[in-house]
Amino acid sequence: MADEMLVEWNDWEADAFATARANDAPILLSITASWCRPCDEMDAETYADPRIAAAIGDDFVPVRVDADRHPRVRDRYNSGGFPSTVVLTPDGEVIAGAGYLDSDGMRQVLTRVRERWDEDGRDAGRIPRALETTDTPAGALESTIVSQMMGALQTAADDRAGGWGDAPKFPYPAALEFALKRDIDQARRAFDAVGTNLLDDYDGGFYRFATERDWSGLQHEKLLDENAALVRAFANAYLHTGEDSYRTIAERGIEYLTTTLWRPQAETTDGAVNGTRDETAGAFAGSQAPGDPAQYVQDATGRERADDPPVDETIYTGKNALAIDALLTYAAYTDDERATRYADRALQTIRTSGVTDGVVDHVIDDTAGTGPTCTLVDQTRVLRALVTARSVVGTDTVADAQAVADETIARLRDGDSFVDGPTEGPGLLSRPLRPLSVTAEFADALLDLALLTGEDRYRTIGRSALEAFAGASDRLGVGAAAYGTAVARYLDEPLVIRVGTDPGSDLHRAAMRIADHEKLVVPNATDVDPDTAVVSRGTNTAEPATDPESLGTRVTAVLDGDGSD
Structure with a gap:
């Protein structure tokens, strides 16, 4: 056309x-x-x-x-x-x-x-x-922000059709994850609605949204980042509930990512991306267009005969990082080897081809040279993937994570808040835009980086970034749930489990399966004794655990405030 x-x-x-x-x-x-x-x-x-x-x-x-x-x-x-x-x-x-x-x-x-x-x-x-303005609605971080966000979700909840809002109907993965820890019944209703209506039962993966309140009028395009976010959300739902239906939905999303969207990396012996395919590396394509509307009402035989909708082959670094985070999150709770393998391959690709000295390219192998670099969303997603890789499989990514965080702070911090990218370019690109949700996700990742490295400057910068928007907390809706999550973690302190064993050990696996997706697990921690795990939350620290059973006891003690300071 x-x-x-x-x-x-x-x-x-x-x-x-x-x-x-x-x-x-x-x-x-x-x-x-x-x-x-x-x-x-x-x-x-x-x-x-x-x-x-x-x-x-x-x-x-x-x-x-x-x-x-x-x-x-x-x-x-x-x-x-x-x-x-x-x-x-x-x-x-x-x-x-x-x-x-x-x-x-x-x-x-x-x-x-x-x-x-x-x-x-x-x-x-x-x-x-x-x-129009460079000001942000600054304020203090208070627990009322979290309760206001919970109230916004409750107000927008659709008790009849599930999910939030009337029409159109979007899945809101950040809201799904926020609700998991704070209103499990509401979260279940929303997860059930999204899984029932947006999952493609035939090819796997999630459709983008529905135009009508009852989840009819499906829009059949599938985007990498939105699929990855929902895979992670359903994996976390499985962690909290233990229900196999949520694990199965996450698995169907992973099947789609690792088949339809997976692209093996082509490379020659000198590393140039123009030769034979190397099945040990690769990345995920950016999206798949909707097919002929008629094919979606056909039976399995009709779907099989229909032409596959076209896939956009562009490899976006930040979107791949979100997929890596999702796959590793699922693997942490299931020991799924496929999820770990594809996450590792994609991580190799973005570390070698998508990031240079802490600066993330928006597009990998951008032959047109038109893609931006160092956007806040790409920097944030890569930082999160690097932190998750350290936590789940013990990959040596901390130095790279610090480089990404430091470059983001140096290049995109403006006052206490962050801009969406370098303030340069034609049109209004020279004017700063301060995205709330992405800033919250970056601050959230900075908190984990502070806990990993012991460098409190990351925590201080992240908290200031959240405070830059705290004055508008009473006006935030469902789409800003990531802000509520980040504020809650800064105020309440996340659960941290430092494990003196390799990733995949019984103790590490038990730590990953503690039903709190906002925790941080650190394998091969050098500050704990071998073959033990130490649970802490803020300054409250429990006695070392030596097996999965005692670990559960220590977690309960810390959450109840019974640890030793």
């Missing part, structure tokens, strides 16, 4: 904005995604209309952006979904925004924008509210 387009698209780069300034013309920005069916339909219908293409070519500078490849552009200009159709001034300010437009709708928008441009020129644009 793309080859039917008549619009001559420019890439998101300074030259396009320079052309717009030189021609005194607005920019027509189209944000699409490889997995977006409406994007393909708009290409085939609207942009293939010769009159529309001519109008755009005569009066606008057209720019096309892939939402996955350019997350910072997406987050500043997303107009409620994809495709996003946004008209900008040559300075990147927003004149108008819409989603999918047919030919008539596009014609009306172009006409109105031309009239407004002729009348107001560059004064027609505006800066989105999130980019």
Whole structure:
């Protein structure tokens, strides 16, 4: 369908904005995604209309952006979904925004924008509210933040259809995990709704969302990061409940990741990625587009005969890191060898090809050279994967984790909060955006890094980042559950189990299976005696345990406040 387009698209780069300034013309920005069916339909219908293409070519500078490849552009200009159709001034300010437009709708928008441009020129644009100020709603970290988040989930809970909110229905994996420790009944209802409605029973993996409150109107695209987040959530649900149904759902997600999305790394003896396939390395592809809607109502035979929907082969470093975290989390509770093996392979790939001196590339082997580097979300996900690898399989990743954390702090910390990436680039990329949920996830990972290394500076920086948003805690909704989790861990102190044995020992396996997914387990800990485990929470520390049974007793004592200070 793309080859039917008549619009001559420019890439998101300074030259396009320079052309717009030189021609005194607005920019027509189209944000699409490889997995977006409406994007393909708009290409085939609207942009293939010769009159529309001519109008755009005569009066606008057209720019096309892939939402996955350019997350910072997406987050500043997303107009409620994809495709996003946004008209900008040559300075990147927003004149108008819409989603999918047919030919008539596009014609009306172009006409109105031309009239407004002729009348107001560059004064027609505006800066989105999130980019207008550099201030954050700072406050103190208090337990009320956690209770307010719990209240937000309870208010949004759908007791009839399950999950949160009315329509559309999204799975909210961070909310699922937050509720696990704080309202297990609500968590179960939400997990059951997500597993029943979004899991693809045939091919495995999770669909992105449903358009209707009753979970009908499924959107069949599957994204790597969203699948990974749900695999981890269901693995944690299995840890807390012991129910095999949750383990099975997580396993079906892993089957999808390790088959449909897995890409063996191709390399030659000199390491160049252009030769024969090396089955010992590899990574996960970014997404899979939805197939023909008719195939999803067919029986197994019909699904088998249908063509597989196309997969976007792009290897995103941060999304792979989230998959590594999910696979290792599942392996920690199940001893699943496949999950461990694929996590190790992907970890090798991102450590050797996706991270340089603590700076994460958004895209691995980015031949186009257009992907960003050092975005907060990528740095955060890689940091978390490195910490999880140290905890679950004992991989020597602490130095790399510190390098990623230190570069993130040096490059992206602005005051007490963090910006989403380097404040440079065309349009409004030079304006800082301070994402709450990603900041919370980074602060959460910093806390674990502080516990691993004994360096309290990571804890101090993480706490300050959370405090930068604490003044708005009463206004946060379900989508900010990661903030509630991070605040709770900073206030209550996570359970820490230091084990003086190798990963996979009975003592280490027992520690990993303690029903608290927010704990930190450290195998091969040098500060405890061999063949023992020491449980602590803050300054409260129990006597060493020597076997799984005594470990459980020590955990209970520490949680009850009966340890020795």
